[in-house]
Amino acid sequence: MKPFSVITQAIDPQLYADYVLRPEAGAVTLFTGHVREWTKGIQTVYLAYEAYVPMAEKKLAQIGQEIEGKWPGTRVAIAHRIGELQISDIAVVIAVSSPHRRTAYEANEYAIERIKEIVPIWKKEIWNDGEQWIGDQKKKPEGEWQ
Amino acid sequence: MKPFSVITQAIDPQLYADYVLRPEAGAVTLFTGHVREWTKGIQTVYLAYEAYVPMAEKKLAQIGQEIEGKWPGTRVAIAHRIGELQISDIAVVIAVSSPHRRTAYEANEYAIERIKEIVPIWKKEIWNDGEQWIGDQKKKPEGEWQ
């Protein structure tokens, strides 16, 4: 299994939890990001994700290295799905194991924040009456790419 | 499936993640606590968990209610296993879904902290040369029950 991957099929989160488990691990955190039906009062019909796949996989691996550097003793696996995703489908899975729980939570949350900063993956929301590529709302106003 | 349960068989974490997923959920956090081989330089052979089962299940449900009160829009499921557990076995699973990720992490971590405070479950560590019931190290020195 590739621990840092961009995939087109459905994500099986258990694979990633299993990958990070070791006898030293007392805690495993598994985050799954799902397609949500409603965002700020607008109903999503489905999402389309696109990635610069080879660079995205390198950046996911870089995030894993950052985490293992910041929190020694952790192990990390991350996958992001691309293509058309329906409501409740898993878009991203992050698994982190650690000897102790605090680190497993912190490192996992760090991973999703970094994904949203540096990994070249893009999301288009498709509504009943239109569609829009979503930019990084932390850095700029929404709708720039409209 | 009972969303707040003490069980004697192996925990299947995916059941709990599936239980909390809904169309409104953008994030699911799944925490699993595992039997760790080494604690403070001492090798664990296995753990034995014991519970006051009916009260423990009530307290797990209470934690779920606390979370759904503090973080509206979340859904929670928790299971704790009792009996003899081997290295890497899952002792506890906590699943939290939420519209947004920050809450899913926070509420999940709150759950494990509360479990360690109020749920009547006890752990005995079995080593090669002895064994010990573990008390709440946050509140009192270790070894009190030795």
Add this chain to the structure above:
Amino acid sequence: MITVHYFAGIRELTGTATEELSLSGKTVGQLKEELIKKYPSLQESSIQFAVNEEYALPAELLAAGDVVALIPPVSGG
């Protein structure tokens, strides 16, 4: 009669998981004193009490049929 449950280290110390005691009309605090007389090594322990599966204060009055549990410091998770 009330039912008293012991768990974990306390169960090993009392040598029994459950016993029936004729103690109705007394408080949780009085029950604690009686149990310490019966099991002197309980004295040093930081035990909480549950009555009918809910944590109880020392002043709570016990009635016939109540189920009491001695809760040593928990260590789940």
Add this chain to the structure above:
Amino acid sequence: MITVHYFAGIRELTGTATEELSLSGKTVGQLKEELIKKYPSLQESSIQFAVNEEYALPAELLAAGDVVALIPPVSGG
């Protein structure tokens, strides 16, 4: 020749996912200027550039065979 990849909103704006350009010896910043001439609507965009799958600064010099990507604000997760 260098290869240039476009993604997401930028791909829809340029109308192509990939093209080959004769631009070796120039910098990333100079490439950006050329692309803005070719696709005026790029101007307002906050685009980052990658060269050979790593984020690149405007001063980075491009060589024949390089693979450049225009990275609009990412929105994974």
